[in-house]
Amino acid sequence: MKSLQYYINMQKTEGFSPYVVVLKEIGEVVGVCGFNPPDHGCDAELMYHFKRAHWGNGYATEAAGACVNYATQLESINVLGASIDPENTSSENVLSKLGFYSVGEKWCEQTGQNEPYYKKEI
Numbered sequence: 001m002k003s004l005q006y007y008i009n010m011q012k013t014e015g016f017s018p019y020v021v022v023l024k025e026i027g028e029v030v031g032v033c034g035f036n037p038p039d040h041g042c043d044a045e046l047m048y049h050f051k052r053a054h055w056g057n058g059y060a061t062e063a064a065g066a067c068v069n070y071a072t073q074l075e076s077i078n079v080l081g082a083s084i085d086p087e088n089t090s091s092e093n094v095l096s097k098l099g100f101y102s103v104g105e106k107w108c109e110q111t112g113q114n115e116p117y118y119k120k121e122i
């Protein structure tokens with residue numbers, strides 16, 4: 001509940017936050033996609049996680065692309081960052097398809113490992 005309130009406040013104050021992705025045809029939440037707070041020299045971090053049963057349908061690329069387009073409308077975002085699980089090549093593919101480029105690694109507190117880090121100027 002605390003983190004939900006945190007993200008609701010973030011949307012109100014910053015104009016961006018994580019969002020749920022709903023498959024319209026069946027009304028099911030299939031994943032989340034949106035923005036985490038700024039870190040590592042970027043203005044916001046692109047994030048996406050989808051239920052495994054819905055991988056391989058292009059949903060991540062479509063949702064993340066829509067978020068990048070939305071970010072271009074916000075004056076506060078000029079640089080987007082994104083980190084990925086190094087084991088997950090699909091995740092890296094999503095970023096390449098959206099024009100992100102590699103800028104090294106970032107320590108991730110949640111996973112306890114260094115993760116590849118990407119950026120995109122918008």
Ligand SMILES: CC(C)(COP(=O)(O)OP(=O)(O)OC[C@H]1O[C@@H](n2cnc3c(N)ncnc32)[C@H](O)[C@@H]1OP(=O)(O)O)[C@@H](O)C(=O)NCCC(=O)NCCS
Nearest residue numbers: 047048049050055056057058059060061083084090091093
């Ligand atoms: C990252 C993650 C969302 C990627 O899921 P995904 O299903 O592989 O990614 P997409 O939805 O973009 O789909 C990719 C594939 O769908 C295929 N596809 C099938 N139908 C499609 C369609 N109609 N349109 C577009 N692509 C389609 C594409 O060919 C593509 O394969 P390719 O990348 O080899 O070209 C998923 O692995 C995940 O949730 N991982 C855990 C969390 C994570 O790593 N998050 C990232 C950091 S925050």
